[in-house]
Amino acid sequence: MQRRGEFELIAQVFAPLAKIGASPLASSFGLGDDAALVRPPPGMELVVSADAMVRGIHFDERTDPGDVGRKLLRVNLSDLATKGAMPVAYLLVAGWPADVGDEWINRFAAGLAEDQATYKLPLIGGDTIAMPSDLVLSVTIFGHVPSGTMLRRGGAQLGDYVYVSGTIGDARLGLLVAHDKLALPAEDAAFLRARLDRPNPRLRLGQDLRTVAHAAIDVSDGVLADLGHICEQSGVGAVVNEAALPLSAAAQRALAAVPGERPGLAAFGDDYEILFTVAPGDVSRLEALATRINLPLTRIGRIASEPGVRVVDAAGREVRVEKRGFQHF
């Protein structure tokens, strides 16, 4: 497998990424130094988060390398979105095994470049290393929020309504499509694959939620688990109405084709929508927000005093959620 050395890789592939989205908020020195500088403006705090992806766990040989680059940035951007933060810059630590060549890396970097332009997000540093056999790609992302306003997991209050943005379950169904376990019309298949491979970080929503939501998290482990994290950090419980979980038209048709998947819906992960809680008195403000940013926000449950997350059907009967286990590739 043809591959450049570390210095050529940095000069030819990564240094150009330091220019895309560059701003005075962060300096990369063209990746020619050991460190970068980040300067949050006065009155702002820096939000930092890290998420890694590994071949064989989060993607596989069949995944388009450009989509690996895009998804790597988007799952990290989703963490910023969930905090109500504006993106500033990112670091990349990449570990390359011998079987990953220049061609794969070029396509991966092209995916990064495309999304860096979309999200105004410069690469400001990192590390590139040889690996004995695994391919690992790790991003540390920086954003900022006005001091004291970062959205947290803790903060949900008794009586809050639980909302989720967009639609739920598309990514899990897209994974079944990717693995040839679900045959669908081409348009539905492409939609679900795109939801899996190119999630849409809800940055605008997150920023607007800073003054409305009590608690927020992104749906990566599934509604049940992620709402569980909110409850644990907030010292409360929750009840979710399974019938209220918002489904795309493609997901509705897909679930009709594989009805055995439906009991796992509240455990489907990787959608990167924002799950959040608001006081009942703020519902009209929230509805105005949904209209303004043209994104469906669906009420799916409420915060309760009994610990844990219960899922109920439309009639209020408790539903047992089947955890489908392996959420990734």
Add this chain to the structure above:
Amino acid sequence: MQRRGEFELIAQVFAPLAKIGASPLASSFGLGDDAALVRPPPGMELVVSADAMVRGIHFDERTDPGDVGRKLLRVNLSDLATKGAMPVAYLLVAGWPADVGDEWINRFAAGLAEDQATYKLPLIGGDTIAMPSDLVLSVTIFGHVPSGTMLRRGGAQLGDYVYVSGTIGDARLGLLVAHDKLALPAEDAAFLRARLDRPNPRLRLGQDLRTVAHAAIDVSDGVLADLGHICEQSGVGAVVNEAALPLSAAAQRALAAVPGERPGLAAFGDDYEILFTVAPGDVSRLEALATRINLPLTRIGRIASEPGVRVVDAAGREVRVEKRGFQHF
């Protein structure tokens, strides 16, 4: 191999590390959230850097897991030192293969805990993932410097003297000891192993150099390569006097035992000393500094106009440096 799940690992092993060295400069929220907050004080800029270590490349099964934790922090602290920055906090991304169990992780975390206490460095976040086969440990570190004062690789000026702190070559010789390729008296062997496994980030020196040095880098790839980075970023060249490279007493005895290693001295890496340049007029200030912090600073060469780094012997004859290739395990 016995191993906790991801949530137990975070709660039992990593959450306690968020408390060691904690300060108002960074908030981890007990690792119970997706993100952390970093707040550089007014007038300070945030320095960020990332360095990863991989089993089979940077350490191996024979390395004490506590030393892996300590070295992981120290190589990152060395990047801060080289910038003249004060440590603030770090993120850890850890990828665990199935053959790494609780026992290894506990000892690794104990090494982190020990150095976090020494360097007042809290863990504020990161990611923990399963790996198909490799063990990878990646740190993103945060420090701060007064705005506009970060030491850089670029900045060396024609006529500058080139200095290095401490001693050179110990880590490479320690690696030979670790691999049973160099038999030495126990005390020398232990000293060289310690220099390899527990490098000493020169934080105090770096902070004091902010007002003296024109350019700085840490010796990780070897004097020749690292001075080459300074020259490249500064648009100059350099001449190094090989006979001036400072050797510990143990290294002098070791080189007598393996004389074939000596021609590679300027290419020995992993020492994590600071290599820097100063104007000739600042030598007396520098000598006062060396005395104040009780650390030898040795003049090893000068910045020249001809591009590239030349190594010469005491008589001024050019020396061919033998690159020993594999610098790691």
